[in-house]
Amino acid sequence: MVTSKKIILGKHFDGMPQESDFKIVEEQLPPLKDGEFLAEAVFLSVDPYMRAYAHNMNPGDVMVGTQVAKVVESKNNNYPVGEHVVGKFDWRTHTISSGLASEVAGAGNAPAPYVIPNLSGLPLSYCLGVLGMPGSTAYFGLLDICEPKPGEVVVVSGAAGAVGMIVGQIAKIKGCKVIGITGSDEKGRHLVDVLGFDGYANYKTDNLDQKLGELAPEGIDCYFDNVAGEISTTVISHMREFGRISVCGSISSYNHDVKDPPKVGVVQFYMYENQLIMKGFQNYLYKDRAAEAFRQNLEWIKEGKLKYMETVTEGFDNMVKAFIEMLSGKNLGKAIVKM
Numbered sequence: 032m033v034t035s036k037k038i039i040l041g042k043h044f045d046g047m048p049q050e051s052d053f054k055i056v057e058e059q060l061p062p063l064k065d066g067e068f069l070a071e072a073v074f075l076s077v078d079p080y081m082r083a084y085a086h087n088m089n090p091g092d093v094m095v096g097t098q099v100a101k102v103v104e105s106k107n108n109n110y111p112v113g114e115h116v117v118g119k120f121d122w123r124t125h126t127i128s129s130g131l132a133s134e135v136a137g138a139g140n141a142p143a144p145y146v147i148p149n150l151s152g153l154p155l156s157y158c159l160g161v162l163g164m165p166g167s168t169a170y171f172g173l174l175d176i177c178e179p180k181p182g183e184v185v186v187v188s189g190a191a192g193a194v195g196m197i198v199g200q201i202a203k204i205k206g207c208k209v210i211g212i213t214g215s216d217e218k219g220r221h222l223v224d225v226l227g228f229d230g231y232a233n234y235k236t237d238n239l240d241q242k243l244g245e246l247a248p249e250g251i252d253c254y255f256d257n258v259a260g261e262i263s264t265t266v267i268s269h270m271r272e273f274g275r276i277s278v279c280g281s282i283s284s285y286n287h288d289v290k291d292p293p294k295v296g297v298v299q300f301y302m303y304e305n306q307l308i309m310k311g312f313q314n315y316l317y318k319d320r321a322a323e324a325f326r327q328n329l330e331w332i333k334e335g336k337l338k339y340m341e342t343v344t345e346g347f348d349n350m351v352k353a354f355i356e357m358l359s360g361k362n363l364g365k366a367i368v369k370m
C-alpha cells in the first residue's frame with residue numbers, strides 16, 4: 032500500500048492566496064490494475080494559471096498542475112519502471128495513471144503523460160519550463176503572433192519570469208531590440224547583464240510612460256503581454272503603426288474577483304489610430320507543433336543562445352509557499368518545487 036500526499040483547496044482565495052487556504056491530505060492508493068502505472072513526483076510546477084483556474088474550483092478539489100515523475104511500478108508497457116514522465120498529475124506526491132489524457136480531472140486540454148526523451152544532459156525540470164509549456168508558449172506566442180522582424184522593438188512584460196525571459200531572448204535571437212518590464216531592479220539588471228536585453232523598466236518604481244519614451248523613442252513594434260492592466264495600456268500607447276500585440280496572460284488581474292476586474296485606461300484609440308493587431312492565445316492551440324518548440328529551444332540552449340534559470344523550492348510541503356512566492360514576484364525564471 033502506498034501513502035500519497037495531495038494538496039487541496041481548503042477555501043476559496045480572497046485576493047492573494049494564503050497558506051491557510053490549502054490543506055495537505057494523505058490517502059492510501061489501491062494496488063495497480065492492468066494498464067496502470069504508479070508515478071512518484073520528482074519536480075512539480077507552480078504557475079500563475081493555477082491562481083486563475085482556482086476560480087472554477089470547489090473546496091476539496093486537488094490543486095491542478097503538471098509534474099515530472101518517476102515510474103516506480105508499472106503494469107503498462109508504454110511506461111516502464113525507471114523512466115521519467117511529464118504528466119498532469121496535479122499537486123500529488125504519487126499518482127496512479129493509465130496514460131490517458133481523458134482520465135485527468137480538471138485538465139482542460141492537458142495531453143497524456145509522455146516519457147521524457149533524451150535531454151542531452153539538461154535537468155529533467157526543464158520539461159516544466161523552457162522545454163515544456165512555458166517554453167512553447169513563449170516560442171509560438173512571440174513568433175506566430177508578433178512575427179518580429181530584425182531591427183524591430185519588442186517589449187515583454189513579466190519579463191523575468193518563466194515565459195517572459197524566453198520571449199525576450201528569442202526576440203534577441205531574431206535581431207530585435209528588446210525591453211523587459213519587471214518588478215525589481217535586481218531582476219531588470221539580470222535581464223540586461225546576463226540575458227542581453229537592451230533595457231528594462233521597473234513597473235513598481237519607474238514612471239513607465241517616461242521610461243518607455245527614453246528606452247524606445249522610435250516606438251514599439253511588438254508587445255508580448257503577460258500582465259495586462261495599466262502596464263499594458265501604457266505600453267500600447269507607445270506602439271508604432273501596424274504593431275502586433277500577443278496577449279498571453281493577465282496576472283495583474285488574477286487576485287481580483289472575476290466579477291470585479293480592475294478598471295484600466297482605454298486602449299481602443301491607440302488600436303485604431305496606429306492600426307494595431309491584438310491576439311490572445313492559449314498554449315494548447317499549438318499542441319500539434321509542440322515538438323517544434325521543444326527542438327528549437329533545446330538547440331538554442333545547446334548553442335548557448337538561450338539561457339535558462341529556475342527558482343527551486345525544496346519539499347512537497349512547501350508547494351503552497353512556492354506558489355505564493357511566485358505570485359508575489361519572488362521567482363527569477365521558472366518556479367519549480369523539488370521533492
Ligand SMILES: NC(=O)c1ccc[n+]([C@@H]2O[C@H](COP(=O)([O-])OP(=O)(O)OC[C@H]3O[C@@H](n4cnc5c(N)ncnc54)[C@H](OP(=O)(O)O)[C@@H]3O)[C@@H](O)[C@H]2O)c1
Nearest residue numbers: 079168192193194213214257279280281282283313314360
Ligand atoms: N496563454 C497561455 O497559454 C499561457 C501559458 C503560460 C503562461 N501564461 C501566462 O503568462 C504569464 C507569465 O507566466 P509565467 O509562468 O511565466 O509566470 P512568471 O512570470 O514566472 O511568474 C509570475 C510573475 O508575474 C509577475 N507579477 C505578479 N503580479 C504582478 C502584477 N500585478 N503586475 C505585473 N507583474 C506581476 C511577478 O514578477 P515581477 O517581479 O516582475 O512583478 C512574478 O514573478 C501569466 O500571466 C500566465 O498566466 C499564459
